[in-house]
Amino acid sequence: MTEPQSPDPQPATGVSRRGLLGASAGAALAGAAVGFGGGYATRASAAPVSEAAPATAQASLDASIPFRGEHQAGIVTPAQDRMHFVALDVVTKDRARLVDLLKKWTRAAERMTAGAEAAPGGVVGGGPYGVPQDTGEAYGLSASGLTVTIGFGPSLFDDRFGLADRRPAALQELPPFRGDDLDPARSGGDLCIQACANDPQVAVHAVRNLVRLGFGVVSVRWSQLGFGRTSSTSTSQATPRNLFGFKDGTRNIKAEETQAVDEFVWVAPSDVPGAASWMAGGTYLVARRIRMHIEVWDRTNLREQEATIGRTKAVGAPLGKEQEFDEPDFAKQGADSQPAIPVDAHVRLAHADNLNGVRILRRGYNFTDGSDGVGHLDAGLFFLAFVRDPGKQFVPMQRALAEKDVLNEYIEHNGSALFACPPGVREGGYWGDALFA
């Protein structure tokens, strides 16, 4: 969790942005478009959730998470229960309009993460003949731990917006992996928005209102809902289970492991010299839509399920060990003189020890998206990982898994995207301001 900035007593600007009614408002507002000075209530009144001691579990679920800081929220923030993720295409070639949208998004997202309407009086304050500026479905709901995180896809750095020379070297389209069955309609995108919250309505509301602000500038390319987190990103959280019924992400990088977070998640200034320096303090988001053939999996006996994953189903202990957080022993042999954790088990292939020490921060969600048309649920894992360098972390890991993982019999990757998440929004700044500076 990032530390909130201390309140700035003299924000640069900041006025009412409501120019709706007044004859003089247009002129008055002309100089105010960049007015994001100051922060909102959460910063002054609430400690970050991970540090606060909420009176009750409910208070913890309802809390608001600071929007501004050194890094974007929604990355090492303790993973919320629900997610709505969208990838968007930019439909204008006008850079100024894109920048304007990022400013509008910053304002609306900051408000919504505090539990406020997307605009002041957004639900009914515009009067009977006004179009409500907030869609209203989160009216009266708490902040619900909402975080909104954005990223820039490799395609944004083409010739449209003059950003080609600012593209970080690590922001390369992911290579094809064995077994990929990627659907272009579920892959790629110029921008992404990840909204996570403990109430699904709050997450969807956030995405919907940002998409709405973007009509004419961006268009939704694909959308994914996630109904249950599949990773814990804090030692305060219990390890959740994926749709195979196994604990997932036991070995995940946790927010408390600050050294590992710096080593494997945040982009260091030395990683992005020169024109790409805007990315320092950011991270790369890898999204993979992994369809799980759960019907086939469910017919697999327990022993084979455990051998496939390399952990026990009930406790999540590495095979040959007793407890979930015991270190896996990849050399240990079972009674049959075979490795206790099979050579093609998922945990072995994905473990840092077998990947030259490389780790990733996972933050995925379970999904079911209706049926596949032949009587099965279209279910799976929306895999999200945050890494300092996808080419050095995700790519070798996925190559190893795609080559050997026996789990591949039960899954296929049918969506894929990579985004560069800029660093956090500073006081007075907006999302991506350093990129467009």
Added chain:
Amino acid sequence: MSLARTTTALTGAAGLLALAACTSSGGTSGTASSSATAGGPIAVQATDSQCGVATATAPAGTITFQVQNTGSTVTEFYVYGAGDRIVGEVENITPGLSRELKVEITEPGTFTTACKPGMVGDGIRAAFTVTGTAQPGSADQKVGKAIADYQAYVAEQSTELVAGTEAFVAAVKAGDVAKAKSLYTPARQPWERIEPVAESFGDLDPKIDGREDVVEEGLPFTGYHRLEKDLWVDGLKPDSSAIADQLLADVKTVAEKATAVDFTALSIANGAKELLDEVATTKITGEEERYSHTDLADMKANLQGSQSALEVLRPVISERQADLASALDQAFTTISQALDAFQKGTDYAPLTDLTPDQVKDLTVRLDALSEQVAQVPAVVEAGAGGTPTS
């Protein structure tokens, strides 16, 4: 939504643009504008638990509040009219900061002031009374001309509608299918330009413009689309001439009624928005012209009608929200360029020739335009919604 409904709801509203309101920028304290009320700005002390407004009454005119946040959390200050409609607000007042809010209120009444520490909840509220009256802004005076201009536009389109339909009907009756097909789209263009007006007359719209599957049970399938089906699919039938005669008679009735509608700024603005809703729900889907596939021509006419309605309102929009006027221009240009790419001579490509990507591109541009046009009704009707509580 029919224009008749909005017209009824707003009868008399056009003359009642009494309450205009504006918010204004303000820096730190001491920079209050000279247009503040005679007594100077009204001080507001906002804390985490209190909202101290120095005086709870002011004469009509421009009223200035100077809001000082002496609390520990970011706050907002609102002036509400009836139904929590915002007359003015200033947001993002960080602790220690002072900000100015100006509102223009021209009619007496009771309003509500509210501080909202932490941005959420109903805020700390108090009643605020405005006494006397003040001169409304000049934008209100421009509304009258806008209404007259739009009435002239509707009259012109009505004349074209009758003339075009007369020619089309004559070709149908002469059994000249090729000629009738060529006159079908031109006849319908004026209809599509003033559709929210034209379709507002109860029984006439389904008779003139009904689709086969949406005609009410018991009613025969008549009008333009019945003849469209005859011309493009079934061939002319024994009753086609009678259908054509009835269509012309009905269109003449509509044209006559259309010229007698009492418009308001709001009904014109809503009509502009409804024309785009028509495009989204019946044109881009191919539902409207399912036999002739001339939907793109209809779309063009809907856009022209919407743009014309907004054009008459431009002086009002420009004065109240200049950036909206330019955003509208840009959005209309964007979609018109895309649409005109499908123009072939005086006709447009059949909708069925477009690829899914091309339809998506038009939809993206339409969404962009519609979001802007949806803002117009509240801007032109700034006063009517804010009738203060009393």
